[in-house]
Structure formats: C-alpha cells, structure tokens
Amino acid sequence: xxxxxxxxxxxxxxxxxxxxxxxxxxxxxxxxxxxxxxxxxxxxxxxxxxxxxxxxxxxxxxxxxxxxxxxxxxxxxxxxxxxxxxxxxxxxxxxxxxxxxxxxxxxxxxxxxxxxxxxxxxxxxxxxxxxxxxxxxxxxxxxxxxx
Amino acid sequence: xxxxxxxxxxxxxxxxxxxxxxxxxxxxxxxxxxxxxxxxxxxxxxxxxxxxxxxxxxxxxxxxxxxxxxxxxxxxxxxxxxxxxxxxxxxxxxxxxxxxxxxxxxxxxxxxxxxxxxxxxxxxxxxxxxxxxxxxxxxxxxxxxxx
Numbered sequence: 022x023x024x025x026x027x028x029x030x031x032x033x034x035x036x037x038x039x040x041x042x043x044x045x046x047x048x049x050x051x052x053x054x055x056x057x058x059x060x061x062x063x064x065x066x067x068x069x070x071x072x073x074x075x076x077x078x079x080x081x082x083x084x085x086x087x088x089x090x091x092x093x094x095x096x097x098x099x100x101x102x103x104x105x106x107x108x109x110x111x112x113x114x115x116x117x118x119x120x121x122x123x124x125x126x127x128x129x130x131x132x133x134x135x136x137x138x139x140x141x142x143x144x145x146x147x148x149x150x151x152x153x154x155x156x157x158x159x160x161x162x163x164x165x166x167x168x
Numbered sequence: 169x170x171x172x173x174x175x176x177x178x179x180x181x182x183x184x185x186x187x188x189x190x191x192x193x194x195x196x197x198x199x200x201x202x203x204x205x206x207x208x209x210x211x212x213x214x215x216x217x218x219x220x221x222x223x224x225x226x227x228x229x230x231x232x233x234x235x236x237x238x239x240x241x242x243x244x245x246x247x248x249x250x251x252x253x254x255x256x257x258x259x260x261x262x263x264x265x266x267x268x269x270x271x272x273x274x275x276x277x278x279x280x281x282x283x284x285x286x287x288x289x290x291x292x293x294x295x296x297x298x299x300x301x302x303x304x305x306x307x308x309x310x311x312x313x314x315x
Contacts, residue, residue: 028242028285063243069289082286086243113285115242125234127268131310 022090023116024058029103030111031083033065039083042108046087049102055091074110082110088117231267232303233275240274242281245288250303251275254293263311266304 027050031042047057063084072079091099096114103112134140159165233240240248251260259279262272282288 030286063287068286069283069294070291072286084285084287111284111286113281115281120239123234123270125228125230125268126270127231127234127266128228130268131229 022056022092024088024090025096026115026117027087027089027099027103028111028113028115029085029087029109030068031085032077032079032108032110033081033083034108038108042106043085043087045106046103046109049099050087050089050091053091053095053099055089055095055099057087057089059088061086061088072110075107079110231271233267233271240271240278242278242285243287244278245282245294246297246300248275248279248282248288249294249297250300251279252288252293253306254298257289257291257293260304260306263309263313264304264306266310 027046029046031039034042043060050057063086065081065083067081068079072082100112100114103109129137157164238247242248251265252258253260259276262269265272265275267275279288283290288294
C-alpha cells in the first residue's frame with residue numbers, strides 16, 4: 022500500500038469538537054482498510070481569502086494533515102466521504118514521494134542558444150521539414166527563362 | 169587515347185623494372201629518419217603542448233535551491249512566497265528566479281498545492297512575509313521578459 026498525505030482544512034471549532042472531527046476522519050480511513058502513520062497539526066490561522074463551503078463563509082480555519090497508507094482504489098471513496106463532512110472545508114490527498122536526486126542543469130541552460138541541446142534539436146527538426154527544391158540541371162544558378 | 173595509355177604502361181613497366189633496385193633503398197632511407205625525429209620530440213622536448221583539461225574553466229553555475237540542496241515542499245510557505253509577486257501573487261518565471269528547469273517546476277507545483285490547501289494566497293503575497301529578503305530582482309531578469 023502506498024503512503025498518502027491527507028491535507029485537511031477544518032472549520033474553526035472548540036477543542037473537543039475538533040478532536041471528534043479528527044477521530045471521525047481517522048476511523049473512515051480505518052474502515053477502508055488503511056493504516057495511519059502520523060498526525061500533524063499546523064494550527065489555526067486566518068485563511069488567505071474567505072471561503073464559502075457547505076453554505077457557510079469561513080475566514081479562519083485549522084490546518085491538519087494525516088499521513089496514512091491505503092489502497093489507491095479507496096482514495097476516491099475517502100475523498101467523497103470527507104466531502105460530505107460539514108466540518109471539513111478542504112481535503113486534498115497527495116502521494117508521499119521521496120525527493121529524487123537531481124543535478125542542477127542551470128549551467129547548460131545558460132549557454133548561448135546554439136549550444137543548448139534542446140535548441141539544437143529544434144533546428145534539426147526544422148532542417149528535416151524543409152521541402153526539397155527542384156533541381157533544373159541547367160548548370161546555372163538562376164532560372165534562364167521567364168517564369 | 170590508346171597511344172597515351174600505351175605510353176604510360178610502357179613507362180611504368182620500365183620504371184618498375186629498373187627502379188626496384190634504385191628507388192626502393194631511397195624510400196627505406198627516408199622512413200627511419202622521420203621516425204627518429206618523432207621519437208626525440210616526444211621524449212626530450214619539454215616545451216611540447218600537453219593534453220590536459222582546461223585549467224581556467226570556471227565551476228559550473230548552480231541555482232540557489234540546488235546549491236543549498238533544498239527541495240520545495242508545499243507546507244514550506246515562507247520559502248514559496250519568496251517566488252511570488254507581492255503585487256499580483258503571480259509566480260515569477262524562470263528568467264527572473266534564476267532556477268534550473270526542474271526546481272522551477274517543483275516550486276510552481278508546490279505553490280499551486282499550497283494555494284489549493286488554503287495555506288497561501290493566490291492574488292497577493294502573505295503580509296507576514298512581505299519584509300523577507302529578496303532572492304532575486306524582478307527588475308533585472310536573467311533573460312529579457314517576453315513582453
């Protein structure tokens with residue numbers, strides 16, 4: 022089972038109710054055969070803009086993330102279930118990925134265009150697309166008759 | 169034409185018959201002389217250019233995120249907001265930020281994720297981060313603006 026991160030934005034609630042909301046979401050994950058790895062509270066703060074959800078306008082919210090393992094086929098069900106919860110403003114599920122080893126390519130990108138590999142490929146494509154010109158075989162570099 | 173070919177054939181025959189004894193020794197006499205010169209040049213002459221990589225080559229350029237080995241993450245809002253315009257909230261392009269292609273893509277992805285999770289505003293920069301140090305100057309892009 023792959024690991025996922027559930028980023029929840031919860032309605033501003035008193036502490037006991039907040040706990041019950043988190044319990045509800047956690048149980049929903051367990052019911053679908055998932056495993057919870059980690060809880061993370063990102064705190065209550067003002068939203069960057071007002072958000073209208075379930076017929077209420079929210080200006081403050083609690084951010085909460087749950088890291089869990091689950092079958093990928095169950096994700097859409099989970100998303101739908103959290104969508105029905107009135108106390109959840111937003112829910113996003115992201116796949117947890119290890120950062121890949123990557124070598125900086127800035128040096129190659131800063132070269133003049135004709136030295137860059139992607140530009141050279143483009144030039145090659147343009148050359149390939151050029152139509153062959155008809156050769157008159159007259160030995161002259163111009164057309165001797167009126168066109 | 170026939171006469172010419174006959175002439176050439178006769179000359180060639182005569183030359184080969186006579187020259188076997190006279191010309192060949194000369195050829196052999198030349199050959200060792202050349203090889204001797206080469207040998208002396210490689211072993212004795214220290215002024216000869218040597219084949220080494222360019223000692224004056226500069227270190228390859230690296231973008232600021234690769235240099236400090238930072239992978240942008242959507243919860244790291246303070247870092248991400250530095251790549252956002254304080255006036256319009258737009259993500260600055262690669263020609264302004266001076267990042268390599270991969271890192272710029274990662275930053276853009278992380279910013280969009282953070283905005284979807286209501287962690288970051290989309291139309292302005294977070295007021296808490298307005299005084300943050302500038303990583304680059306949008307007035308002086310690395311490459312000219314498209315517009």
